[in-house]
Amino acid sequence: xxxxxxxxxxxxxxxxxxxxxxxxxxxxxxxxxxxxxxxxxxxxxxxxxxxxxxxxxxxxxxxxxxxxxxxxxxxxxxxxxxxxxxxxxxxxxxxxxxxxxxxxxxxxxxxxxxxxxxxxxxxxxxxxxxxxxxxxxxxxxxxxxxxxxxxxxxxxxxxxxxxxxxxxxxxxxxxxxxxxxxxxxxxxxxxxxxxxxxxxxxxxxxxxxxxxxxxxxxxxxxxxxxxxxxxxxxxxxxxxxxxxxxxxxxxxxxxxxxxxxxxxxxxxxxxxxxxxxxxxxxxxxxxxxxxxxxxxxxxxxxxxxxxxxxxxxxxxxxxxxxxxxxxxxxxxxxxxxxxxxxxxxxxxxxxxxxxxxxxxxxxxxxxxxxxxxxxxxxxxxxxxxxxxxxxxxxxxxxxxxxxxxxxxxxxxxxxxxxxxxxxxxxxxxxxxxxxxxxxxxxxxxxxxxxxxxxxxxxxxxxxxxxxxxxxxxxxxxxxxxxxxxxxxxxxxxxxxxxxxxxxxxxxxxxxxxxxxxxxxxxxxxxxxxxxxxxxxxxxxxxxxxxxxxxxxxxxxxxxxxxxxxxxxxxxxxxxxxxxxxxxxxxxx
Ligand code: ARG
Numbered sequence: 001x002x003x004x005x006x007x008x009x010x011x012x013x014x015x016x017x018x019x020x021x022x023x024x025x026x027x028x029x030x031x032x033x034x035x036x037x038x039x040x041x042x043x044x045x046x047x048x049x050x051x052x053x054x055x056x057x058x059x060x061x062x063x064x065x066x067x068x069x070x071x072x073x074x075x076x077x078x079x080x081x082x083x084x085x086x087x088x089x090x091x092x093x094x095x096x097x098x099x100x101x102x103x104x105x106x107x108x109x110x111x112x113x114x115x116x117x118x119x120x121x122x123x124x125x126x127x128x129x130x131x132x133x134x135x136x137x138x139x140x141x142x143x144x145x146x147x148x149x150x151x152x153x154x155x156x157x158x159x160x161x162x163x164x165x166x167x168x169x170x171x172x173x174x175x176x177x178x179x180x181x182x183x184x185x186x187x188x189x190x191x192x193x194x195x196x197x198x199x200x201x202x203x204x205x206x207x208x209x210x211x212x213x214x215x216x217x218x219x220x221x222x223x224x225x226x227x228x229x230x231x232x233x234x235x236x237x238x239x240x241x242x243x244x245x246x247x248x249x250x251x252x253x254x255x256x257x258x259x260x261x262x263x264x265x266x267x268x269x270x271x272x273x274x275x276x277x278x279x280x281x282x283x284x285x286x287x288x289x290x291x292x293x294x295x296x297x298x299x300x301x302x303x304x305x306x307x308x309x310x311x312x313x314x315x316x317x318x319x320x321x322x323x324x325x326x327x328x329x330x331x332x333x334x335x336x337x338x339x340x341x342x343x344x345x346x347x348x349x350x351x352x353x354x355x356x357x358x359x360x361x362x363x364x365x366x367x368x369x370x371x372x373x374x375x376x377x378x379x380x381x382x383x384x385x386x387x388x389x390x391x392x393x394x395x396x397x398x399x400x401x402x403x404x405x406x407x408x409x410x411x412x413x414x415x416x417x418x419x420x421x422x423x424x425x426x427x428x429x430x431x432x433x434x435x436x437x438x439x440x441x442x443x444x445x446x447x448x449x450x451x452x453x454x455x456x457x458x459x460x461x462x463x464x465x466x467x468x469x470x471x472x473x474x475x476x477x478x479x480x481x482x483x484x485x486x487x488x489x490x491x492x493x494x495x496x497x498x499x500x501x502x503x504x505x506x507x508x509x510x511x512x513x514x515x516x517x518x519x520x521x522x523x524x525x526x527x528x529x530x531x532x533x534x535x536x537x538x539x540x541x542x543x544x545x546x547x548x549x550x551x552x553x554x555x556x557x558x559x560x561x562x563x564x565x566x567x568x569x570x571x572x573x574x575x576x577x578x579x580x581x582x583x584x585x586x587x588x
Contacts, residue, residue: 004100004109007089007512010073015043018067039086046083057083091500094508099494102568110515112154117342119150120158120335127164128246129200132253132401134383134391135349141446143347144259148579149522158339165243165268171225174238176207184241193252196245256405258439272330276322279330280315288365294318298362313358332363336373343374350379378525381454391457411463412438423587436583437471443582444470448531468535470582476538478588480570483550492563503544510540514572534576541569
């Protein structure tokens with residue numbers, strides 16, 4: 001594993017050195033380097049520096065230029081405008097850089113973070129005995145991408161699926177099951193996810209009906225909650241049946257999503273049951289929480305209800321019951337003190353932002369969160385229908401996640417089938433690719449908008465072959481594979497002595513930026529930065545194809561150079577998509 005210093009970093013270093021030797025006070029000043037259309041890079045940092053040093057920016061820029069040696073890496077540097085520097089890189093440096101990335105098969109030269117920490121990420125958290133909806137889709141898709149991204153940068157990642165598996169509604173379900181035994185017994189029979197969900201749904205509806213119509217059942221159900229909280233064995237066993245049945249369903253959806261969720265990482269609300277008393281005691285003893293109207297509450301000066309009174313976070317209700325806040329506060333203690341997290345990340349709907357704001361602030365006051373351990377909610381927006389309103393079926397009920405995924409796969413399969421003859425795909429390949437394209441399309445659409453924003457769920461757009469879609473990227477990848485198969489060459493060699501065309505340079509310089517983009521996307525929890533990068537990569541590839549023949553290149557050396565360039569592009573697409581949880585079929 002040899003990481004490759006990017007051209008940006010090389011140029012950055014040379015500029016910083018030149019700045020420092022021109023002006024002593026410029027030591028450590030950022031030259032503000034960015035990619036540019038005019039040259040390869042532009043540096044704008046001299047303007048601010050000149051202002052501070054009361055110097056003429058153009059003169060200062062000219063002095064800095066005289067300190068830069070051109071030749072090996074930097075082809076040319078010139079002053080432009082009010083005092084910018086335009087920098088051009090040598091063809092040789094570009095080709096050598098690409099060859100070095102190409103040699104590192106696993107990481108393509110991408111370094112690991114200098115100071116990795118431990119992130120506990122809370123994502124993919126559906127609720128027991130309930131259908132998953134599109135909100136759960138977002139949490140799973142964004143969370144899974146962040147897990148891959150963070151792990152790739154060297155972070156230790158602990159996954160936590162905080163499923164809703166506790167609470168008063170279980171009293172009703174358990175009581176019903178107790179009075180109608182056998183309803184969740186399958187003997188040896190294997191139950192599909194769909195069957196499991198329909199069993200749960202049937203039970204839920206029947207229990208609800210009884211609960212609403214039969215006062216005595218209602219009383220029995222309420223008493224059952226007390227048994228559950230006390231850990232009474234028979235009650236717990238019935239509860240476990242609901243959890244197990246639900247997991248059959250969850251896993252079937254996650255499998256459809258082509259996502260690995262591990263049972264050991266599912267630690268739901270129930271998992272913190274033993275900590276709740278102590279959490280309350282600690283908060284009360286430290287004065288962070290206080291009793292108000294019989295409930296244990298935490299108050300915030302800036303959080304008020306419509307009546308102007310402060311709205312508290314209720315950690316323990318006046319009847320002694322614990323809610324969502326107590327569980328989340330206990331989970332924080334577990335994650336910080338047992339799992340030794342340095343960052344807590346929550347991929348949860350923006351509609352829960354007030355809850356997390358209060359929970360995090362409480363944990364800070366208690367000293368569980370501090371400068372060494374931070375917590376952040378990646379608050380995602382709503383998935384909207386084509387009409388711009390929250391996604392609902394025509395009947396006005398929220399859309400079942402599975403139906404949505406099935407439809408995406410169906411559409412994608414017909415897109416794949418249309419082209420299958422030309423590429424020579426077998427029926428099995430059509431089916432597999434239909435899945436990869438359909439699920440990829442759903443994931444990509446979700447990941448390519450910044451998470452906080454709402455987005456429209458539009459399958460037609462998602463499986464479109466042109467535009468910013470995963471299919472477009474998957475085709476770009478498959479097209480390269482087809483060229484490589486035709487070329488039949490083993491590993492192409494780089495020829496740094498060759499001159500590059502504009503399209504080659506543009507593609508090469510973009511490939512060089514992969515490291516930075518991955519690091520930024522991981523650091524800022526922003527997978528959309530990676531999708532934007534990959535889309536641009538595919539677009540630059542298209543331009544390159546239009547202008548530069550690969551198999552029919554002028555010389556054998558040029559052919560090899562170009563094969564290396566497209567192969568590295570393919571690997572970058574493959575790795576980038578894998579980090580987003582999206583497959584890249586070899587033939588499409
Ligand atoms: N189960 C919750 C829901 O469906 C999401 C849980 C979020 N995570 C947490 N630690 N509270 O809305």
